[in-house]
Amino acid sequence: MTKVKSLAELKAMREKLQNSLDVREKSENPDSLVQVKVAMATCGIAAGAKQVMEHMMEKAEALKIPCVFTQTGCMGYCHAEPTIEVKVPGRDPLVFGHVDNNRADEILTKYVQNNELVEGIIPVNYATIDK
Amino acid sequence: MAKYKMHILVCGGTGCKSSNSPQIIENFKKQLEEKNLSNDVQVIKTGCFGFCEQGPIVKIMPDNTFYTRVKPEDVERIINEHIIKGRKVPDLLYTNPENKEHVSDSKHMDFYKKQIRIALRNCGFIDPENIDECISRGGYEALGKCLSEMTPEQVIAEMKASGLRGRGGAGFPTGLKWELCAKNKADQKYVICNADEGDPGAFMDRSILEGDPNSIIEAMAICGYAIGATKGLIYIRAEYPLAIDRLKIAISQAREYGLLGTDILGSGFDFDIELRYGAGAFVCGEETALIHSMEGMRGEPTLKPPFPAVSGYMGKPSNVNNVETFANVPVIITKGAQWFSSIGTEKSKGTKVFALAGQINNVGLIEVPMGITLREIIYEIGGGIKGGRKFKAVQTGGPSGGCLTEKHLDTPIDYESLMAAGSMMGSGGMVVMDETSCMVAIAKFYLEFTCEESCGKCTPCRVGNKRMCEILDKITKGNGTMKDIEDLRNLAAVIKDTALCGLGQTSPNPVLSTMDNFMDEYIEHVQDKKCRAGVCKSLMSYVIDKEACIGCGKCAKGCPADAISKTDYIAPGHKLPSMVIDSEKCIKCGACISGCKFGAISVK
Numbered sequence: 057m058t059k060v061k062s063l064a065e066l067k068a069m070r071e072k073l074q075n076s077l078d079v080r081e082k083s084e085n086p087d088s089l090v091q092v093k094v095a096m097a098t099c100g101i102a103a104g105a106k107q108v109m110e111h112m113m114e115k116a117e118a119l120k121i122p123c124v125f126t127q128t129g130c131m132g133y134c135h136a137e138p139t140i141e142v143k144v145p146g147r148d149p150l151v152f153g154h155v156d157n158n159r160a161d162e163i164l165t166k167y168v169q170n171n172e173l174v175e176g177i178i179p180v181n182y183a184t185i186d187k
Numbered sequence: 188m189a190k191y192k193m194h195i196l197v198c199g200g201t202g203c204k205s206s207n208s209p210q211i212i213e214n215f216k217k218q219l220e221e222k223n224l225s226n227d228v229q230v231i232k233t234g235c236f237g238f239c240e241q242g243p244i245v246k247i248m249p250d251n252t253f254y255t256r257v258k259p260e261d262v263e264r265i266i267n268e269h270i271i272k273g274r275k276v277p278d279l280l281y282t283n284p285e286n287k288e289h290v291s292d293s294k295h296m297d298f299y300k301k302q303i304r305i306a307l308r309n310c311g312f313i314d315p316e317n318i319d320e321c322i323s324r325g326g327y328e329a330l331g332k333c334l335s336e337m338t339p340e341q342v343i344a345e346m347k348a349s350g351l352r353g354r355g356g357a358g359f360p361t362g363l364k365w366e367l368c369a370k371n372k373a374d375q376k377y378v379i380c381n382a383d384e385g386d387p388g389a390f391m392d393r394s395i396l397e398g399d400p401n402s403i404i405e406a407m408a409i410c411g412y413a414i415g416a417t418k419g420l421i422y423i424r425a426e427y428p429l430a431i432d433r434l435k436i437a438i439s440q441a442r443e444y445g446l447l448g449t450d451i452l453g454s455g456f457d458f459d460i461e462l463r464y465g466a467g468a469f470v471c472g473e474e475t476a477l478i479h480s481m482e483g484m485r486g487e488p489t490l491k492p493p494f495p496a497v498s499g500y501m502g503k504p505s506n507v508n509n510v511e512t513f514a515n516v517p518v519i520i521t522k523g524a525q526w527f528s529s530i531g532t533e534k535s536k537g538t539k540v541f542a543l544a545g546q547i548n549n550v551g552l553i554e555v556p557m558g559i560t561l562r563e564i565i566y567e568i569g570g571g572i573k574g575g576r577k578f579k580a581v582q583t584g585g586p587s588g589g590c591l592t593e594k595h596l597d598t599p600i601d602y603e604s605l606m607a608a609g610s611m612m613g614s615g616g617m618v619v620m621d622e623t624s625c626m627v628a629i630a631k632f633y634l635e636f637t638c639e640e641s642c643g644k645c646t647p648c649r650v651g652n653k654r655m656c657e658i659l660d661k662i663t664k665g666n667g668t669m670k671d672i673e674d675l676r677n678l679a680a681v682i683k684d685t686a687l688c689g690l691g692q693t694s695p696n697p698v699l700s701t702m703d704n705f706m707d708e709y710i711e712h713v714q715d716k717k718c719r720a721g722v723c724k725s726l727m728s729y730v731i732d733k734e735a736c737i738g739c740g741k742c743a744k745g746c747p748a749d750a751i752s753k754t755d756y757i758a759p760g761h762k763l764p765s766m767v768i769d770s771e772k773c774i775k776c777g778a779c780i781s782g783c784k785f786g787a788i789s790v791k
Contacts, residue, residue, distance in 0.1 A: 096273050
């Protein structure tokens with residue numbers, strides 16, 4: 057290990073290391089962040105959800121969008137895998153289907169950053185037991 | 188470096204460790220490897236989460252799911268269900284005792300709702316054996332700030348303004364302590380960390396050292412800079428092997444990064460830390476005794492003055508602070524004295540960590556703002572008394588403290604209010620008692636502890652406590668007189684006035700406070716020869732209800748003392764004569780009660 061020689065170096069080190077604790081820091085306050093839930097049941101994984109999730113995580117990081125990614129079970133939209141649900145603070149959650157790398161990028165740059173709707177939205181028309 | 192999508196935090200504190208958490212960690216690692224997930228999921232062994240009652244605890248991030256009482260064989264289910272399919276495992280979630288609903292995240296548990304975690308900020312969040320995790324949470328930046336932006340005087344001024352007081356018991360203002368030591372000129376000074384946690388039931392210092400050892404190292408270096416010391420010593424009991432291991436790892440990692448050693452962060456300031464082991468003697472928590480023990484002498488206190496700030500370790504000016512006190516220091520420097528002093532009451536600032544134990548539903552380690560009430564701690568965080576029984580008293584401050592009762596439940600807790608109520612803050616042990624606890628027996632328990640731990644140097648503590656203990660023993664055996672109660676009071680007053688050190692002077696407190704609050708129980712023991720809690724065996728008698736006894740004789744066969752015999756009386760409706768217990772011969776073992784199928788035997 058090399059020695060840390062100044063406060064500035066220590067702070068730079070923290071910036072670099074912070075990434076590795078990101079998952080933990082963010083999940084303490086998920087409501088203030090963009091929450092992305094990726095449907096990761098067998099069919100989702102088979103349709104490439106894992107790879108899309110990875111891609112999206114990298115992209116979000118590159119765009120510096122504070123996101124928290126979680127895996128969930130089957131959402132039931134087997135015809136539209138991979139599916140993800142995106143919840144931007146202050147907006148209702150939206151479900152997107154047929155998410156590949158390109159669509160994931162679009163969702164981040166257009167929907168999350170500029171509130172423009174993009175292709176692939178699945179209308180949610182069911183009631184939950186909470187409401 | 189691999190970018191993990193999920194983190195599995197497993198508690199590695201002493202409590203969870205002894206209920207098999209190392210096996211849980213190993214199972215997670217092995218099975219993640221087998222399922223080819225070890226690049227996606229990281230397993231981290233953390234310090235204590237505090238909710239020891241529900242341990243071993245496993246927390247899954249980013250879903251923020253809090254699994255309780257996890258067993259090694261549950262690992263497979265958690266991986267298959269939660270990690271792979273994203274479905275929570277309901278039966279491992281915490282169940283709200285009131286409505287029996289599962290709660291998946293700690294934010295919604297009553298146990299965590301009222302807590303503010305300053306000293307425990309990193310416990311249960313980071314891997315204590317990896318300094319990088321501490322640094323990524325801002326660790327050592329307070330030290331950097333002191334070294335590059337503040338003068339030692341400014342550091343002390345900040346500490347004074349924060350209002351932080353010693354968390355080891357007496358509550359001496361920390362900033363003032365540092366200032367006194369800084370004023371004394373010497374070629375060598377020492378920063379000493381008192382990790383000789385000795386109160387029965389207190390384990391906050393151990394948990395901080397196990398969960399976040401770097402915070403203590405950083406704070407000691409800050410203190411060294413403020414008072415002009417280049418050497419730090421941690422006095423820790425050898426009974427804390429895990430804390431010692433983690434401290435050693437943290438110290439060596441800090442040295443590798445140059446955060447300990449010479450020219451720290453390019454400032455020209457040198458500081459290094461060594462460990463000193465204690466043999467676990469209660470008196471060595473007293474600072475002068477602690478220093479003597481470190482010097483290789485008997486752990487006996489000496490009269491103050493001279494204070495350690497003038498003549499401490501090896502006759503040099505030394506500053507002794509407790510672990511929890513140190514844990515607050517970096518946060519005060521980073522966030523400012525003003526922020527810190529906004530928490531708490533007028534004279535007691537910040538938070539206090541309490542070890543909640545006894546007859547309470549949620550046993551564990553909690554950190555709450557000063558000024559919280561006992562009611563909030565016991566009924567909201569602690570989840571109330573076990574088995575729905577009635578609250579009787581709570582003992583705070585360990586062997587130097589006292590018992591608080593129902594009437595103190597709504598008093599805001601701080602150093603002054605506890606003192607006024609006849610107890611003290613102490614190191615933060617909090618033992619909750621219900622109606623099944625006998626207050627005379629409790630007082631006797633603490634005095635027995637003091638007798639055992641008295642160093643023997645001064646007569647009041649060595650002999651006085653022994654005599655008090657004998658009188659209490661006599662009372663619990665049913666041989667007490669009213670004169671004994673008077674003697675207890677007199678002895679207590681003399682010991683308080685004449686004992687040499689703080690521990691001796693406070694040792695009669697458990698007796699005095701139980702006498703103040705529960706005199707009726709003392710009198711009952713003496714006059715009626717009765718123990719209402721049914722704890723004092725000598726005062727109980729086993730009686731057979733002659734109307735209910737069918738005369739089967741099972742009790743007599745099971746009695747190891749041959750104390751049960753036949754009478755001439757045959758109860759109406761029965762064929763055989765009923766039995767009777769000879770209370771002279773009875774040894775109160777209870778074998779007859781557990782043997783009787785007809786409920787004819789009871790304790791009076």
